[in-house]
Amino acid sequence: EIVAAVEKLLSPSGALSGKHALVTAGPTHEPIDPVRYIANRSSGKQGYAIARAAADAGARVTLVSGxxxxxxxPGVNVVRVESAREMLAAVEKALPADIGIFAAAVADWRVAHxxxxxIKKIGDASxxxxxxxxxxxxxxxxxxxxGRPPLMVGFAAxxxxxxxxAQQKLLRKGCDLxxxxxxxxxxGVMGGDQNTVHLVSAAGVETWPTLSKTEVARKLVERLSDLAGAMPS
Amino acid sequence: EIVAAVEKLLSPSGALSGKHALVTAGPTHEPIDPVRYIANRSSGKQGYAIARAAADAGARVTLVSGxxxxxxxPGVNVVRVESAREMLAAVEKALPADIGIFAAAVADWRVAHxxxxxIKKIGDASxxxxxxxxxxxxxxxxxxxxGRPPLMVGFAAxxxxxxxxAQQKLLRKGCDLxxxxxxxxxxGVMGGDQNTVHLVSAAGVETWPTLSKTEVARKLVERLSDLAGAMPS
Structure with a gap:
């Protein structure tokens, strides 16, 4: 027990070693025509910070980024995509994963055609x-x-x-957190460097103080490491 | 004449000195709700290169940028805006100007409300x-x-x-070029570093070879300097 505690102190970053973490980040862009598209204000900062924190914790990380x-x-395998459909394809290609962290602000809708x-005329645009x-x-x-990652984490903006x-989303999506x-x-969260988050799970709601996105990422990865520790590698 | 030629060689960058050039660049973003918006693929590179070339030619430059x-x-007064309506307001505030160069890809339409x-539901989004x-x-x-700038230049993407x-646009908009x-x-023009442009005016059409956006900017500013040279300061 003492040896294990010392090992943990000496290498606190190895908590996710041997695990594959799949992270999504950023917005998606949904084309309207060759030059116009629908976008959202996600900067990707929170998802990128999580990918980095997971890599720092020893995980192999795939980051699918809008x-x-x-x-x-550094040390993260980045796959860049534009639309929600491209993001889904890249995520499925990256499986299997031990943890899925879906921080991207995926567009709920796209333009049908x-x-x-x-497009030149407003009627055609409408x-x-x-x-x-x-x-x-x-x-x-x-x-x-x-092939469901055993630990599935969603975001609700x-x-x-x-x-x-968020509680409704947890049930509807079937994720763990x-x-x-x-x-x-x-x-100022979208595009900013700070975030105030609530962790919502079947166990209840936990509200964190306002932290930098880097600190949110580190704390979240710590929490996920504890949960993943109970899982088989 | 020799002195003038030498002066021009020594200071080829003074062709627009004493002139105010008003340049727009980049896309506009038109909000749908607090997180979503309609955008376009303009990177702003061509407009920024033009602002820089005009400053290098001695002009005082206001760059209204999406x-x-x-x-x-360097040396350019930059005013940052998001939407088309903000861009128009910033442009009008920057008047008077000797030359207006409107390189921004301004959204033709915005969301009415x-x-x-x-927005949570697809019906509400539609x-x-x-x-x-x-x-x-x-x-x-x-x-x-x-207060019309004596030399008005538009872009047609x-x-x-x-x-x-472009010929129809010249007539419809009432600009000079x-x-x-x-x-x-x-x-690959949108977002890329190269551009192939046609100069369309009442005098006719002139097609330039594919050039870097920096070279297009320099050639365009040279051409505008010649035209502006005939104008009173």
Whole structure:
């Protein structure tokens, strides 16, 4: 026991060694025509910080990233995509994984028929903007019969009823943990360096103080390491 | 004459000294709700290169820029905006100007009623995406009775019938020159470092070879310096 404790102190970063962590980050871009698209304000900072923290904890990390302006975290395998459908394909290709952390702000909808030429008229634009549902990456993976990562973590970016929406999302998506945050413009979370999160699971709700996104990532990876420690490698 | 030629060789960069050049660059972002928006693939590189070239030529330069990931060009007064309406307001505030160069890819439309809360349902999103026309910055300034910059340059980003569309745009907008280019995905112009442009004016069409965006900027500023040389300061 003493040896184990000393080993943990000497190598606190090995808690996820031997594990494969699959992380998504950033927005998705959904094309309207060759030049226009629907986007969202996710900067990717929180997901990139998590990928880095997981790598620091010894995990092999695959980071599937939407379009962001961030450098690849060192030691992380980065796969860059644009749309939700490309993100789902890249995530499925990266399986199997021990932990799935889905921090990307995936567009819920895409344009039904993206134009092959630049749209010139407002009438054509209005009809071009008929929407269809995108695949739900978190729910798709959480509900897989085979190859479901044993620990599935989703994110909920809300602007109202943050915890209530996150609790509903936990049930609807079938994941093990939701990291919920308030992304109202006034909070400055989207694009900013700080985050105030609530961990929502079947066990209850835990609210963390406002921390840097790096600290949120480190604490989250610590928590996931504890949970993953009970899992077979 | 010899002295003038030597002066020009020694200070080829003074051709626009005493002039105020107003340049726009980048995309605009049109909000759908607090987290989602409509964007376009303009990187701002061509407009930033033009602002820099105009400053190198001795002009006082105001650069009104949409959201891009480019550093401020040295010696240029940069005003950052998000939406088309913010861009128009910033442009009008920067008047008077001797030359207006409108390289921004301004969104033609915006969402009629951007949501104050994050939209949860696809039905709500579809109705949220009813579009209305944005102000036309180039046409608004070109048709001003007072305070019209004497030399107005527009850009036309097309994916088909490039020159024909640019010629129509020249007439419709009331500007003096259109710089037209093909932004089909295959050309790699949007976001890339090269550009193949056509100069379309009442005098005719001039097609330049494929050049770096820096070279296009330098050649364009040279051409505008010649035209502006005939204007009173």
């Amino acid at each position: 379009p962001v302006d961030l450098p690849d975290p 993206a134009g092959e030429q630049k 009809s071009a903007l008929s929407l269809i549902e995108n695949p739900d990456i978190l729910a798709t993976l959480s509900h897989r019969k085979e 809300e602007t109202e009823k943050v915890i209530e929406n 939701i990291v919920a945050n308030d992304v109202s413009t006034a909070t | 959201p891009v990931d480019l550093p401020d060009p 951007a949501g104050e809360q994050k 109705s949220a995406l009813s579009l209305i026309e944005n102000p036309d910055i180039l046409a608004t300034l070109s048709h001003r009775k007072e 097309e994916t088909e019938k490039v020159i024909e569309n 259109i710089v037209a280019n093909d932004v089909s995905t295959a050309t």
